[in-house]
Amino acid sequence: MSETNLNRRDFLKLAGVSVAAIGGLQIYRRAEASSGGPEGEHQWAMVVDQSRCTGCDYCTLACRAHNDINPEISWNQVIETGAISGKQVYLARPCMHCEHAPCVDVCPVQASTYRPDGIVQMDYDRCIGCRYCEVACPYGARSFNWEAFTGRNPAVPQWGQPEVARRPRGVVEKCSFCSQRIDRGLALGLTPGIDPDATPACVVRCPTGARIFGDLKDPESNVSQLLRGHASFRLREDLGTRPRVYYLPPNGSPEA
Amino acid sequence: MNKRERFALAAVFALLAAGVTLVMVQAKAEAPAPAVQEQEPLNCSECHQDFQMEWASGAHSSATNDPIFAQAWADQGQPGACMVCHVTGYDPGTGTWEQDGVACTACHNPVPTNHPEEPMPVQDTTELCGQCHSDARFGWQEWQTSTHYQRGMDCTVCHDPHSASLKNVEGLEAQGPSGLCVNCHRDYNMDFPYSNHAMAGLNCVDCHLRHFGSSGGRTIHTMPDHSFTASLTSCTSCHDREMHGPTDAATGAEITTQAVVPATNGALAEEPAPVSPYGFAGLAGLLGLAGGMVLAPWLERAYRKLSQKEKSS
Numbered sequence: 001m002s003e004t005n006l007n008r009r010d011f012l013k014l015a016g017v018s019v020a021a022i023g024g025l026q027i028y029r030r031a032e033a034s035s036g037g038p039e040g041e042h043q044w045a046m047v048v049d050q051s052r053c054t055g056c057d058y059c060t061l062a063c064r065a066h067n068d069i070n071p072e073i074s075w076n077q078v079i080e081t082g083a084i085s086g087k088q089v090y091l092a093r094p095c096m097h098c099e100h101a102p103c104v105d106v107c108p109v110q111a112s113t114y115r116p117d118g119i120v121q122m123d124y125d126r127c128i129g130c131r132y133c134e135v136a137c138p139y140g141a142r143s144f145n146w147e148a149f150t151g152r153n154p155a156v157p158q159w160g161q162p163e164v165a166r167r168p169r170g171v172v173e174k175c176s177f178c179s180q181r182i183d184r185g186l187a188l189g190l191t192p193g194i195d196p197d198a199t200p201a202c203v204v205r206c207p208t209g210a211r212i213f214g215d216l217k218d219p220e221s222n223v224s225q226l227l228r229g230h231a232s233f234r235l236r237e238d239l240g241t242r243p244r245v246y247y248l249p250p251n252g253s254p255e256a
Numbered sequence: 257m258n259k260r261e262r263f264a265l266a267a268v269f270a271l272l273a274a275g276v277t278l279v280m281v282q283a284k285a286e287a288p289a290p291a292v293q294e295q296e297p298l299n300c301s302e303c304h305q306d307f308q309m310e311w312a313s314g315a316h317s318s319a320t321n322d323p324i325f326a327q328a329w330a331d332q333g334q335p336g337a338c339m340v341c342h343v344t345g346y347d348p349g350t351g352t353w354e355q356d357g358v359a360c361t362a363c364h365n366p367v368p369t370n371h372p373e374e375p376m377p378v379q380d381t382t383e384l385c386g387q388c389h390s391d392a393r394f395g396w397q398e399w400q401t402s403t404h405y406q407r408g409m410d411c412t413v414c415h416d417p418h419s420a421s422l423k424n425v426e427g428l429e430a431q432g433p434s435g436l437c438v439n440c441h442r443d444y445n446m447d448f449p450y451s452n453h454a455m456a457g458l459n460c461v462d463c464h465l466r467h468f469g470s471s472g473g474r475t476i477h478t479m480p481d482h483s484f485t486a487s488l489t490s491c492t493s494c495h496d497r498e499m500h501g502p503t504d505a506a507t508g509a510e511i512t513t514q515a516v517v518p519a520t521n522g523a524l525a526e527e528p529a530p531v532s533p534y535g536f537a538g539l540a541g542l543l544g545l546a547g548g549m550v551l552a553p554w555l556e557r558a559y560r561k562l563s564q565k566e567k568s569s
Binding site: 058161 | 409423
């Protein structure tokens with residue numbers, strides 16, 4: 001009995017040491033924060049219903065306009081994943097806003113941090129452009145600004161009004177769950193996920209209602225109800241990143 | 257002075273002349289613009305230039321001044337009833353209105369005083385457009401039977417409310433209005449490009465948005481059928497002869513729309529565009545180049561004299 005216990009503990013120690021060796025000292029420094037888990041008043045999450053997604057890319061375009069993104073970069077990609085019984089299936093991929101985010105762990109200057117509401121936030125003033133986070137992200141959600149974005153944004157005005165400043169050259173950028181919309185909305189007493197002015201632009205713009213946004217802490221929110229009533233999955237759950245983006249599979253079939 | 261130096265000097269002259277001309281001409285070219293812009297207290301165009309420009313390019317901005325409307329309105333004795341939809345802020349009591357055309361505040365209201373801190377209302381709903389695009393003017397019943405409507409889609413899924421035209425999706429512009437359909441209905445476009453219809457130049461809209469119009473041109477206040485169903489009547493508009501010989505029911509949709517479109521286009525392009533500022537600048541540049549070439553020897557001599565004086569003093 002006690003022997004097996006010891007062995008297991010030894011194994012865990014070994015595993016711990018090797019992880020620390022791979023990740024470097026950063027992980028140790030950040031261990032406290034990354035294991036913190038849910039803490040704020042809200043815990044935002046997104047549900048993407050693959051059975052409704054037609055791959056039209058309106059979400060990507062709305063994102064590009066509202067966040068004033070260089071057309072060569074995408075915070076939100078819609079990927080064709082193949083067909084199920086003759087029908088195309090698409091995978092819309094924003095930032096997963098992981099509960100245990102590898103990008104936060106590896107950042108040497110704390111430019112990527114957790115907000116109390118679970119959003120993984122970029123501080124573009126702190127970012128030194130080392131691109132560790134871009135490599136660490138298992139979802140490919142981050143992009144590097146090789147050039148400053150100047151000139152017209154082709155997605156404006158058809159797909160929306162820019163709401164945030166453009167990022168300078170030499171920083172890594174990614175989806176923010178449109179935190180600017182959430183923050184302004186909350187300040188005005190609106191409810192993200194219900195009032196369009198307080199909800200991420202991709203969710204508002206989706207023509208088929210394939211994206212749903214809300215508060216996991218509120219058991220009556222649309223996301224909580226959906227996740228209770230439907231089978232769902234997250235991307236690469238095996239990595240232990242605990243993403244906050246959930247997928248409802250196409251027509252109840254297993255992961256595409 | 258060698259040839260290269262002479263050219264360089266001339267080029268400097270050319271650039272100088274071109275630059276000065278460009279600045280002067282542009283200042284002039286910009287002047288007559290505000291014809292459209294005597295506007296509301298919170299001037300939207302100050303901060304939303306892109307939207308303003310998009311809007312100014314479309315039918316909503318010209319809903320009052322459009323010559324086709326002006327003509328029809330005058331012909332009917334200028335009834336106030338028309339203004340409910342053709343202007344912004346119509347007051348039936350006095351017969352006056354705030355602004356020509358379907359302006360920003362026709363769709364974005366009430367205007368909050370402390371915008372942009374407070375959001376401007378955005379009604380992204382079918383009902384907003386339905387205030388004016390309704391009933392017989394639009395084919396509301398047909399629209400409500402459509403799967404699109406029933407699946408909760410609104411008009412702005414396909415239309416840009418500002419330019420009052422269809423949205424265009426990057427990369428699919430070449431397919432015209434059907435690019436929109438193809439973008440969402442990829443499955444239906446797998447084999448279509450190889451069909452005889454596609455090769456004959458047909459697209460989705462030709463079958464799925466039949467025009468209502470009766471014979472003799474698209475009548476005012478008629479719209480393409482927004483039920484998006486293709487029925488036998490869509491086929492007969494082209495294939496009447498292949499079935500039972502010509503029928504009265506069959507009228508070419510293309511021919512009738514064309515009767516309206518060129519008229520509107522002509523009206524929009526009425527004012528001849530002035531010669532571009534760049535044209536003027538180019539001309540000035542050439543003159544500068546020539547001037548520089550001619551003046552170069554004298555300039556060089558003057559420069560030498562000057563530097564000699566400096567050395568000797």
